[in-house]
Amino acid sequence: MAEHLPVLVAAVLDAFACLRAGAIVVDGTVGMGGHAGAILEQHSGARLLGLDRDEAAVSRAAQHLRRFGDRAAVRHDRFSNWLAACRAMGHERVDGLLLDLGVSSLQLDTSERGFSFRADAPLDMRMDRQGGLTAREFLEGLTPPEVAKVLRDYGEERLAWPIAKAICRERDAGRLSTTGDLAAICRRVYPRGPQRIDPATRTFQALRIAVNDELGELSRALDDVPQGLNVGGVVCVISFHSLEDRVVKQRFSAWQQAGQASLLKRKPVMADEAEVAANPRASSAKLRALLWGVRRQRSTERRSRHHRNEP
Numbered sequence: 589m590a591e592h593l594p595v596l597v598a599a600v601l602d603a604f605a606c607l608r609a610g611a612i613v614v615d616g617t618v619g620m621g622g623h624a625g626a627i628l629e630q631h632s633g634a635r636l637l638g639l640d641r642d643e644a645a646v647s648r649a650a651q652h653l654r655r656f657g658d659r660a661a662v663r664h665d666r667f668s669n670w671l672a673a674c675r676a677m678g679h680e681r682v683d684g685l686l687l688d689l690g691v692s693s694l695q696l697d698t699s700e701r702g703f704s705f706r707a708d709a710p711l712d713m714r715m716d717r718q719g720g721l722t723a724r725e726f727l728e729g730l731t732p733p734e735v736a737k738v739l740r741d742y743g744e745e746r747l748a749w750p751i752a753k754a755i756c757r758e759r760d761a762g763r764l765s766t767t768g769d770l771a772a773i774c775r776r777v778y779p780r781g782p783q784r785i786d787p788a789t790r791t792f793q794a795l796r797i798a799v800n801d802e803l804g805e806l807s808r809a810l811d812d813v814p815q816g817l818n819v820g821g822v823v824c825v826i827s828f829h830s831l832e833d834r835v836v837k838q839r840f841s842a843w844q845q846a847g848q849a850s851l852l853k854r855k856p857v858m859a860d861e862a863e864v865a866a867n868p869r870a871s872s873a874k875l876r877a878l879l880w881g882v883r884r885q886r887s888t889e890r891r892s893r894h895h896r897n898e899p
Contacts, residue, residue, distance in 0.1 A: 594622030594688070595870040596826055599857040601630050603824045603877035604684055609633050613684035614674060616667030616809060619645050619692045621652035627686070628656050637682075638662040639673055641716040641800075645694055666716075668808035671816040683821045687809060690828040691715075691796060693869065703796060705788040708768030713792075713799045723795045724765055732756045742803075742831065743794030750777050751791055767792075793829065803831060810839050814848065819881030822852070826875045833874050840878050852877040 600623055607613070611634045615624040618638030628636055636659065640646050646664045653660040665673050667687055674682055695703050695715065702712030702723060711724040727735065736752035739745040754773045758764045764773070771788040778787035797803060813823055823840075827833040833856070843849040857877075859870035 593693075593867040593869075594619070594626075595863070595867060595873045596857060596859060596875045597623060597626050599875045599877075600686060600824055600826075601626055603852055603875070604630065604686075604822055606820070606879070607631055607634065607683050607822065608820065611635075611683035612674070612679050612681075613637070613686070614639065614670045614682050615686045615688075616670045617686075617688045617692075618649045618662060619688065620694060621649035621662075623686060623688060624649065624653055624660065625656075627684075628653070628659060635659045636661070637670075637674060637677065637679075639665045639667055639670060641666045642692070642695065643716070643718070644698070645692060648694065666805060668805045670809060671812040674816070681816055681818045681821075683818050684824070685809075685813065685817065685821070686824045686826075687806070688826045689802070689806065689832050702767050703792070705767055705771035705774075705786060705792050708766050711764070711766055711770060713796045715800045721799065723770075723799050726795070726799050727755065727759060727764065730756075738798050739791055739794045741794070742797040743790035743792075744830075745790040745794060747777055770795075797831070803835060806832060806835050810835070813843075813880065817880040821880045822877060823849075823880060824875065824877045826873055828872050828874075833876070836876050840876055843878065843880075844883075847883050849878050849880045850883055852879055 604627055611631055613627055613634055613636045615636060615638045618624050618640045621638065624636050624638050628634060638649050638653065638660065640649065641664070643664055646662055650662040653662060661677065663673055670685065691703050695701050699707035699709045702709050711722060713723040714720050732752045735755055736748040739748035739751060745751060751774055754777050755764065755770070758769065758773055763769060770791065774788040774791050817823065825836045827836055840851060844851055856874035858874055864871045
C-alpha cells in the first residue's frame with residue numbers, strides 16, 4: 589500500500605492557527621491520523637477527538653496518535669454524530685471541527701473494499717462494513733429510472749440512462765457482482781475512443797455517495813455547528829467534488845449573511861503544483877474555512893486591496 593499523504597495539511601494548520609490555548613478539536617474523518625497529528629503538534633495544549641466510520645481507519649489512527657497520550661481519543665462513529673460523541677466525553681462545545689470528505693486512500697488502496705474500478709473485487713463500497721447495504725445489494729432494489737437518477741444526481745453522469753439500463757439488464761441476468769462487472773458495463777456503453785477519464789469514474793462515485801449517504805452525512809454534521817462550536821471556533825471542510833463543495837459553500841454563505849460567522853478566506857484553498865505532484869489525490873481538493881460567532885467587517889484581502897489603491 590502506498591504511503592498515506594493527507595491533503596492540504598498546511599492550509600488546515602493555517603485555518604486552525606487562531607485556536608485558543610487548550611482548544612478542543614474534532615477530526616470527524618480522522619482516517620489514518622495525518623491531519624489530527626499535525627494539529628496536535630501545532631497546538632501543544634489542544635485535545636482532539638478523532639472519529640471515523642471505518643474501523644480499519646480507527647485502528648490505524650489510534651496507533652498513529654498514541655504518542656499524544658490522553659490528548660487524543662479515537663472513536664468508531666459517523667462524523668454526522670460529532671456533537672453527540674463530544675458531549676458523551678464531557679465537552680458541551682468545541683473549538684475546531686475538521687471534515688476531510690470523500691473516500692480515503694486506505695479505502696481506495698484496499699481492493700477488496702470495492703471502491704476502485706482498477707481491480708476486480710466484490711461490489712461493496714461501504715465505508716462502515718458493520719452494517720448497511722453493499723453497492724450490489726443497493727442496486728438490487730432499484731428500477732432503471734431510479735438507477736439513472738442516482739447516476740445523474742450523485743455522479744453528474746451524462747450517459748446515466750443508457751448505463752442504468754445496462755446495469756439493470758446485467759443485474760437481472762446475474763452478471764453483476766463485482767467492481768469489474770460494473771466497470772465493464774460502463775465502458776461498453778461509452779463511445780469507443782479516448783476518454784478524458786475512465787467511463788466508470790462517475791458511476792462509481794455516484795454509487796459510493798448513495799451507499800454511504802455522504803451528502804446527508806455532511807448536511808447533518810453542519811446542522812450541529814451552531815449549537816456545538818464555541819465563539820471564535822473554526823470549521824474546516826475539505827471536499828473533492830462539486831456536490832460536496834456546493835453544500836459547504838451554501839451553508840457557509842448563509843451563516844455569513846446571517847451574521848453568525850465569517851469566512852477565513854473568500855475563495856477555497858487548493859493544492860499548489862508541488863503538492864499535486866507529490867500527491868495526485870490533492871488535485872481536486874478544496875478547503876473552505878469559517879470562523880464561528882465572529883463577524884468581521886472587512887476581510888484582510890479586501891483591506892489589502894483598499895490600501896494598494898490609496899494615493
